[in-house]
Amino acid sequence: MTKTLDQIISTRRTVRHFDATKPMTRAELMPILEAGRLAPSAKNFQPLRFVVVLSEEERTKLHAVSQQPWFYHAPSYIVIIGDHDKAWQRPHCDLTYVDTSIALTHMLLKAEDMGLGATTVAAFDQEICRELLQIPEHEEPILILAVGHPDPAFAGKEGNPRRKTMEELVTFI
Numbered sequence: 384m385t386k387t388l389d390q391i392i393s394t395r396r397t398v399r400h401f402d403a404t405k406p407m408t409r410a411e412l413m414p415i416l417e418a419g420r421l422a423p424s425a426k427n428f429q430p431l432r433f434v435v436v437l438s439e440e441e442r443t444k445l446h447a448v449s450q451q452p453w454f455y456h457a458p459s460y461i462v463i464i465g466d467h468d469k470a471w472q473r474p475h476c477d478l479t480y481v482d483t484s485i486a487l488t489h490m491l492l493k494a495e496d497m498g499l500g501a502t503t504v505a506a507f508d509q510e511i512c513r514e515l516l517q518i519p520e521h522e523e524p525i526l527i528l529a530v531g532h533p534d535p536a537f538a539g540k541e542g543n544p545r546r547k548t549m550e551e552l553v554t555f556i
Contacts, residue, residue: 405532409437412461415461422486428469430479436461454504457529459531463525465479467479480525490528500532501528503527
């Protein structure tokens with residue numbers, strides 16, 4: 384059964400436990416990367432790129448960026464890199480963080496649509512990541528998306544389904 388967009392949005396949860404018997408493949412990751420590529424950006428400047436960390440050797444190296452134990456078990460990582468020089472500029476800031484977050488959201492929703500699990504990693508050592516992936520100074524590793532097949536033993540037990548009510552979030556004037 385195909386899920387509607389509303390169903391994907393309302394059922395998506397953070398997944399931090401992955402099925403160790405199911406490695407990720409390039410073919411599985413391509414639709415997720417395509418969703419990120421197609422995401423809108425301010426003035427369509429597209430100030431981002433993705434580095435996919437898939438091999439066991441490179442994943443093991445990337446483990447140095449995080450202190451979270453669950454991070455070490457993800458079968459793939461997509462590092463979302465922003466380029467502040469290429470982003471649309473406001474008078475006091477650029478929109479790199481907005482643009483990379485929109486791309487990340489598209490990728491999260493696509494992973495859910497494909498029956499995969501994913502989680503956003505924002506708390507990581509950016510300098511270690513920069514060094515490991517040889518990211519130039521004008522770019523910044525902003526987010527990491529950990530992606531894999533969810534561990535069935537944790538189905539329905541991850542993520543916090545509690546969301547604020549519309550009344551808590553919305554003001555009509």
